Amino acid sequence: MKISVKPLYSELNPGVGQCPLGCQNVCQVRQKAPSLQTPSGYTCPLSVHQAKTWAEVVRGNTDVIFNTAATGDGKSLAAFIASLLDVVFRIMGLYPTIELVEDQSRSQRGWHLMFGLNADERIDCLFGAELDRRIQEAEKSNKFQELLLAIEHKKIILTNPDIFHLITHFQYRDPAYSNDLLPLVLAEFPDLWVFDEFHIFGPHQEAAVLNSMTLIRRVHSDQRPRRFLFTSATPKPDFIQLLKQSGLRTVEIAGSYTSEPTPGYRQVLQPIQLEFVDLKDADTLTWLENKASTIRAILEAEKQGRGLVILNSVAQAGRATQLLAKLLPDILVREISGRIDRREREQTHSELQNAHQPVLVIGTSAVDVGVDFKINLLIFESSDAATIIQRLGRLGRHPGFSIYYAFILISGRTPWFMARLKEYLEPDQEIERSQLQEAITNAFDAPQEFQEYRSRWGAIQAQGMLWKMGEGNQKVMQPIRERMVTDLQQVYGSKLKLWLGNWRELGNSDIGKEVQKELLRFRGGSTLQAAVWDGNRFYTYDLLRLLPYAQVEITTRQDFLEAVTNAGLGEEAFPENYIQVYLRIQKWVEDRFDVRLHCNWNTNDLKCCELTLLSRLSLVGHPQPEVGKCLSKHKHLAFLVPLSIRQSHWEVRNTLKLSPVFGLYYLTDASNKQSYAVAFNQDALLLEALKGRLAQFCRLQPQSLIF
Incomplete structure (x- = not known):
């Protein structure tokens, strides 16, 4: 079906005398950046949503701002205009991909040139590979020290929410410093935290970010305001409601548009x-x-x-x-x-x-x-x-x-x-x-909100953060923890206890310990990760998405890391704890291999519709038999959903309306008659939370499905 889509025009800021920035006689933006294009007859180059965003960021009385302007209408400039006009205003921008961090860096450098500012002095880009490079170049350094240096000295930091999460969850350590120093510095220095395109994340990441925001808010609760800005044309209503429940004040700023050429509007699409x-x-x-x-x-x-x-x-x-x-x-x-x-x-x-x-x-x-x-x-x-x-x-x-x-x-x-x-x-x-x-x-289906995940795991996830805080200076951290519990109990109610009972109980079993690891990670290890040596490229990828299209050679971690080092890359991009196997690509194939999971346990030995540690895994359907054994030595946090003879794992996916990239796989057991839909790690936690929706699958015992 073919259609024609009209252009889009965005309303301009009315400018001097009516400007949210307070410009009375001269436009501050044009004065500091004369090369920014302003339509003929208008005094300000900003769109109305950009000016309103500045006003909320600098002078507003809310904690969280959502800019929902259309894609292509300058949400990024709206987020950073405060720092471009005020050289002491500090911002940390959080972007979900390295590509987007680097794209924003290019934009920032262009804006700094327009505003006559020194980009090298003010901007820093931080992600895993860049931190590895700095550590290698320094004689004695680590991630803790490099992050501390950047946060204390740069006005604009462009990074990802993973690093932000690791800092606020006390995961970076240096024996020369207190464990709570880096989180406290992060909470002190920026004036604004910008979360870009956060709608792509799920309930686990939403809960994690709420916990982090609560920490920042309560470190110095009576001093200058700390604000958070989310820039996305499609924010999730349930996430906004979650923030409101915690006591955070929110406001939404939208663009004003027309599809026809109109005075006071400029074309953006x-x-x-x-x-x-x-x-x-x-x-x-x-x-x-x-x-x-x-x-x-x-x-x-x-x-x-x-x-x-x-x-x-x-x-x-x-x-x-x-x-x-x-x-x-x-x-x-x-x-x-x-x-x-x-x-x-x-x-x-x-x-x-x-x-x-x-x-x-x-x-x-x-x-x-x-x-x-x-x-x-x-x-x-x-x-x-x-x-x-x-x-x-x-x-x-x-x-x-x-x-x-x-x-x-x-x-x-x-x-x-x-x-x-x-x-x-x-x-x-x-x-x-x-x-x-x-x-x-x-x-099309709306992105799934999965309220059940928050109800099942949100409070325990918060307990994990509070537990890690207990490893810092108790005199400093205890009053912060108490204020945070007060805020988060508005969301989780009595499930969140200051004594952290649920978190303690998890630590008493092997399954519970694996759950703890997943809850403390941001994106988690939701797939079976392989470290891949692909010509002169090195990366990690989901094993079951890779093997249908490739012939491979299994290599050792030592040989893999030696090749990584020889290529001038850092070893830390390949953490041993989260990689199942090391592979070297021999050939990409045109005809897909039908690769599936197999578990060498009898039907009666497998636990369905609850979290389990799954062992004896292998891969079948690949022409290289040795590849099938690469998972057999590991135990995996998993959730199994039994299927009837004629059912596919796609039926579970469709029942829950899961994303196409959700890690749900087809598995057979030792009988070769009983099949399952299986998810691992954080994806397993989500299925466990959603098991109430899986009654049609879980109410039957696997034995009855076979006989």
Whole structure:
């Protein structure tokens, strides 16, 4: 189904005399950044939502601000304008991917140049690989010291929520300092914490961030305000309600838009030609192969055509890159995914900006969230409604192309999405973006909120943080803990006890100890991780998403790390505790292997519909027998859902409306007759919380399913 989407225009800040920044005679922004473009006849270059965000950040009386302006309308500038106008204002920006951290760094440097500020003195980018590099260069250093130095001396820190979480959960240590020093410094120095695109995270991360925000808020409860800003066009209502329950005051700032040229508005998004594609029995790679000539025509029709394909799998992205590079020899086909290192990514960004020939980027979530590409072609696989809206916002942000095309690929496994779309859209219809967003919201599944997770694990997760706080200076930390408990009890009620009984009880069993580890991690180890040596690339990836597409060689950790070191990379990117096996890619294959999990336990020995430690795991269906044994030596925190003879694990996924990237797998036991849907680690915790929805599966004993 093809439709035409109208452009989008954003309302400008009224400017001098009516400005939320308080400008009376002269515009502060134009005065400090004269090169920022201001439409003719207007005094301020900011959109109205950007000016209102500054006012709430600097002068407001709320704790949490949600900027929900449309994708492409400058939410990032809205977040940082306070620091650009006031050189002593400190901000920590938290971004879910390295790609987005680096993209924001490029934007920051551009803004600093406009405002006459020294970016090198003010900005620092912190993520795992960068911390490893600094530690290697320093004679005596560690992550604790490098983070402490950056937080105390830089006005703007761009990092990820994982590092933020590890700091606030007392995970970085240095024997020369108190365990609570780094969290207390983090709570003291920034004036604002910015969470970008936080809607992509689930209930575990939401609970973790609430705990961290409560710590920061209560470290110095009676001094200057500490504010948090969430920038996302599609925030989750339940998360906002969660923050309100804890006593945090919230406010939402939206943009003001029209689809027609209007005085007082400027264009932020171009019109696009959009097609919803029903894949039916085909897969994405087949569609890309069949449409290669169309892709070529669209890119070559422009002077410097630029395209972006977003897939849900790193393995698929690699295969698509190889396929299209072969089919489109006159186009630069490049990959940006979790297996591509920083140097290759920077080279691809350079080609996007400077190459005279067309460029097509094949990416995954590494480019999915927030990264600003100047493109005229966008192709992506469908997901939940919020993700589709975000992905569409990648297209049309920059003028300069004659036509902008988007293709949304809908899997044949979800035919109801196309049927629902037809209830709201007509073929060849021309619609406003607000209408399109409404149609997508109604046709596609909303991101799942999973309230059950918060009820089951939220309080225990908070107890884990409070337990770690107890390892600091008790004289300092005890009153902070008491204030935090008061706040969090408004969310979790009597489940949250200051004496931390649930957390203590978990420590009394092997399963409980594994649960504790997962609750203290931010993103968790929800999949079976493999360390992968792929030519000159080194990365970690989900074993069961990798093996269907590759022939591999099992190597040792020692040989793997030696190769990593020889490539100039840091060993800390490959923590031994979270890696199941070390693999070297021999060959990527075109025909998928039917790889599945097998457990060498009898049906009666397996515990279903509760958390368990699963051992004797192997892989079947791969042509290399030695690969199947790589999991046998480990125990895995797991949750098993029994299936009947004719059921697939997809039925469990559909019942719970789980994301396509959720780690749910098909497993057989020693009988080879009984099958299960299985999830591991943090995904297992989520299934355990949702078992009330699994009654149709869990009420039957596996024995009755066999006999």
